[in-house]
Amino acid sequence: MTHIRLTSLAQSLPSTVPFVGPETQERAAGRVFDARLGANENVFGPSPRATEAMAATQQWMYGDPESYDLRQALAAHHGITPDHIIVGEGIDGLLGYLVRLMVAQGDAVVTSDGAYPTFNYHVAGFGGVLHKVPYRGDHEDPRALFAEAAEVDAKLVYLANPDNPMGSWHSGADLVKAMETLPEGCLLVLDEAYVDCAPDGTAPVLDADDPRLIRMRTFSKVYGLAGARVGYAIAAPELITAFGKVRNHFGMNRAGQAGALAALEDTDWLAHVKTQIATARDRIAEIASDNGLTPLPSAANFVAIDCGRDGAFAKAVLDGLVARGIFVRMPFVAPQNRCIRVSCGTPADLNAFAAALPLALADAEKA
Amino acid sequence: MTHIRLTSLAQSLPSTVPFVGPETQERAAGRVFDARLGANENVFGPSPRATEAMAATQQWMYGDPESYDLRQALAAHHGITPDHIIVGEGIDGLLGYLVRLMVAQGDAVVTSDGAYPTFNYHVAGFGGVLHKVPYRGDHEDPRALFAEAAEVDAKLVYLANPDNPMGSWHSGADLVKAMETLPEGCLLVLDEAYVDCAPDGTAPVLDADDPRLIRMRTFSKVYGLAGARVGYAIAAPELITAFGKVRNHFGMNRAGQAGALAALEDTDWLAHVKTQIATARDRIAEIASDNGLTPLPSAANFVAIDCGRDGAFAKAVLDGLVARGIFVRMPFVAPQNRCIRVSCGTPADLNAFAAALPLALADAEKA
Numbered sequence: 001m002t003h004i005r006l007t008s009l010a011q012s013l014p015s016t017v018p019f020v021g022p023e024t025q026e027r028a029a030g031r032v033f034d035a036r037l038g039a040n041e042n043v044f045g046p047s048p049r050a051t052e053a054m055a056a057t058q059q060w061m062y063g064d065p066e067s068y069d070l071r072q073a074l075a076a077h078h079g080i081t082p083d084h085i086i087v088g089e090g091i092d093g094l095l096g097y098l099v100r101l102m103v104a105q106g107d108a109v110v111t112s113d114g115a116y117p118t119f120n121y122h123v124a125g126f127g128g129v130l131h132k133v134p135y136r137g138d139h140e141d142p143r144a145l146f147a148e149a150a151e152v153d154a155k156l157v158y159l160a161n162p163d164n165p166m167g168s169w170h171s172g173a174d175l176v177k178a179m180e181t182l183p184e185g186c187l188l189v190l191d192e193a194y195v196d197c198a199p200d201g202t203a204p205v206l207d208a209d210d211p212r213l214i215r216m217r218t219f220s221k222v223y224g225l226a227g228a229r230v231g232y233a234i235a236a237p238e239l240i241t242a243f244g245k246v247r248n249h250f251g252m253n254r255a256g257q258a259g260a261l262a263a264l265e266d267t268d269w270l271a272h273v274k275t276q277i278a279t280a281r282d283r284i285a286e287i288a289s290d291n292g293l294t295p296l297p298s299a300a301n302f303v304a305i306d307c308g309r310d311g312a313f314a315k316a317v318l319d320g321l322v323a324r325g326i327f328v329r330m331p332f333v334a335p336q337n338r339c340i341r342v343s344c345g346t347p348a349d350l351n352a353f354a355a356a357l358p359l360a361l362a363d364a365e366k367a
Numbered sequence: 368m369t370h371i372r373l374t375s376l377a378q379s380l381p382s383t384v385p386f387v388g389p390e391t392q393e394r395a396a397g398r399v400f401d402a403r404l405g406a407n408e409n410v411f412g413p414s415p416r417a418t419e420a421m422a423a424t425q426q427w428m429y430g431d432p433e434s435y436d437l438r439q440a441l442a443a444h445h446g447i448t449p450d451h452i453i454v455g456e457g458i459d460g461l462l463g464y465l466v467r468l469m470v471a472q473g474d475a476v477v478t479s480d481g482a483y484p485t486f487n488y489h490v491a492g493f494g495g496v497l498h499k500v501p502y503r504g505d506h507e508d509p510r511a512l513f514a515e516a517a518e519v520d521a522k523l524v525y526l527a528n529p530d531n532p533m534g535s536w537h538s539g540a541d542l543v544k545a546m547e548t549l550p551e552g553c554l555l556v557l558d559e560a561y562v563d564c565a566p567d568g569t570a571p572v573l574d575a576d577d578p579r580l581i582r583m584r585t586f587s588k589v590y591g592l593a594g595a596r597v598g599y600a601i602a603a604p605e606l607i608t609a610f611g612k613v614r615n616h617f618g619m620n621r622a623g624q625a626g627a628l629a630a631l632e633d634t635d636w637l638a639h640v641k642t643q644i645a646t647a648r649d650r651i652a653e654i655a656s657d658n659g660l661t662p663l664p665s666a667a668n669f670v671a672i673d674c675g676r677d678g679a680f681a682k683a684v685l686d687g688l689v690a691r692g693i694f695v696r697m698p699f700v701a702p703q704n705r706c707i708r709v710s711c712g713t714p715a716d717l718n719a720f721a722a723a724l725p726l727a728l729a730d731a732e733k734a
Binding site: 046050054 | 406457463467616
């Protein structure tokens with residue numbers, strides 16, 4: 001008998017990770033990437049006011065476990081109350097808590113086949129049974145997702161709007177309409193990580209007290225604070241309160257709270273970044289077209305580029321880019337895996353991408 | 368039927384939190400504490416090199432999910448390998464992952480009655496059944512804990528050395544000897560949060576491959592980085608690897624990793640802080656004695672002061688201090704709750720404590 005008696009669930013889990021980080025790839029290759037365009041980070045960075053607030057943080061003090069100031073500011077920003085908001089260690093952390101609260105072993109959960117792997121990781125980690133619905137024309141398919149949820153009596157259904165990895169999106173009005181078919185007993189997990197750079201009207205207009213959904217937001221994308229690990233969720237107070245039963249109450253780092261608060265207040269910087277993201281999206285699309293590839297429309301801070309053949313070909317293109325110091329990623333599942341996914345970068349980043357892409361394509365065509 | 372169908376376990380959990388933060392108390396009182404001496408933080412702060420490293424962090428990038436550089440440095444520091452180390456969101460976060468990995472509903476766990484509430488919170492949160500063993504003379508009692516673990520077939524037994532909230536400690540040699548009675552099938556969770564300011568010989572000398580225990584360490588105490596949320600655990604690689612099945616892989620903030628690395632390397636600052644802690648402990652003891660109270664010996668960055676009567680009296684003293692702007696805490700359980708617990712502070716902090724204590728005592732005696 002060993003001293004390490006894992007639960008039967010823990011024993012059954014694989015040791016695979018949802019994503020291998022760029023640093024791991026850099027260490028394996030023995031070189032640093034010239035352009036870091038694979039993690040949908042915001043190379044344009046956070047508001048200088050956020051940077052200043054973080055640098056000024058008294059690190060010897062624990063962060064406020066209530067994230068009170070940040071929740072107050074977010075409530076004002078969204079026109080809701082702080083009781084509708086929970087702040088956590090990124091959307092990843094909040095997804096973990098949510099799944100833990102609602103998914104017991106054997107409970108059904110629905111997502112799209114090829115959508116966010118970290119959500120799937122958490123569902124597996126608590127013994128949930130995941131049912132996958134195909135994309136429809138590179139869009140997640142809300143009505144099909146909700147129909148499947150009804151079919152399997154799902155407790156959760158996951159939908160990202162805009163979608164990662166494809167960059168596609170639905171209008172908020174269409175989502176509200178589709179939600180009429182959301183079955184009773186099923187909570188919609190609406191991941192809006194990229195909504196801050198989407199066209200107006202992408203976020204559905206719904207009452208914060210609506211018990212049918214929880215919305216996930218983050219400071220990691222358009223706000224440029226991926227390193228600070230600050231996400232939040234908006235839902236009815238009944239559900240928000242439940243997070244207090246399981247979360248790591250002192251899990252939020254103090255500088256992250258201060259940085260997020262400052263970033264939220266700097267609306268000028270946000271507008272500036274959104275312009276840079278739009279410009280970069282156009283430039284990525286142009287580079288793709290120049291190489292005979294098809295950029296997909298995107299409401300996010302990345303562009304999926306259709307390489308025109310199968311997954312093996314796109315993977316060869318990706319490998320050729322990575323070998324040339326350009327960090328990018330790609331969808332996991334066919335037919336979306338005919339694409340590579342390129343995050344918005346600085347002009348220098350995208351020049352490096354433009355230089356590497358024809359060479360990567362030539363390699364892939366020879367392979 | 369609601370959309371929010373919590374698991375039966377989640378439904379059964381209370382919404383109480385292990386600790387109410389000082390900021391919450393400040394908001395309730397409408398004033399900021401003059402001296403923050405209740406959370407065992409390190410008022411002397413982190414190494415200036417850590418502060419500099421954190422301020423220089425590129426916040427737009429996610430942190431390395433492997434915390435590779437920090438684990439390399441920790442491995443060299445302890446003379447072990449990075450495979451023996453997992454870095455996480457404070458000891459609190461790591462305790463949560465550990466309980467999740469090992470404790471299924473109904474599994475037995477053993478701790479001391481009055482020891483760290485956040486550990487108990489995690490055990491309850493995963494449906495474990497907690498068995499409590501009394502302190503013996505204000506010390507946790509390893510042999511009694513291990514005997515209880517054998518009795519109830521515990522998967523985990525928790526022991527803090529030095530202990531919080533009492534500040535008492537066992538020599539490492541005594542612990543190694545006591546571990547001969549640790550039953551097969553039970554993992555010792557050795558919380559060494561305060562060991563960095565304990566007398567030499569407090570940390571047991573044990574092989575990092577020893578499968579009987581996992582050691583918890585933190586940058587929140589002597590390293591002065593509570594706000595950064597960086598803890599780590601040392602155990603046999605078999606157990607360390609298992610954390611990868613459930614942890615939030617991108618949960619570590621990037622600045623925290625950089626700050627911890629810089630703090631670890633600044634041994635001069637650590638020595639400086641340890642001197643300040645020792646001086647502050649002596650000053651707290653002196654203030655206690657001057658007021659006719661009994662300071663308990665402490666190997667931690669706080670001192671438990673025996674107020675000489677019951678828990679109600681100590682609580683009245685605590686309330687009197689808090690009302691005068693001095694944030695302190697106290698043990699939860701009799702007979703340890705005859706004490707208040709005062710963290711090491713600056714000379715100014717402790718002067719404020721010295722000024723408030725006689726008034727708080729007079730109030731408590733009148734009550």
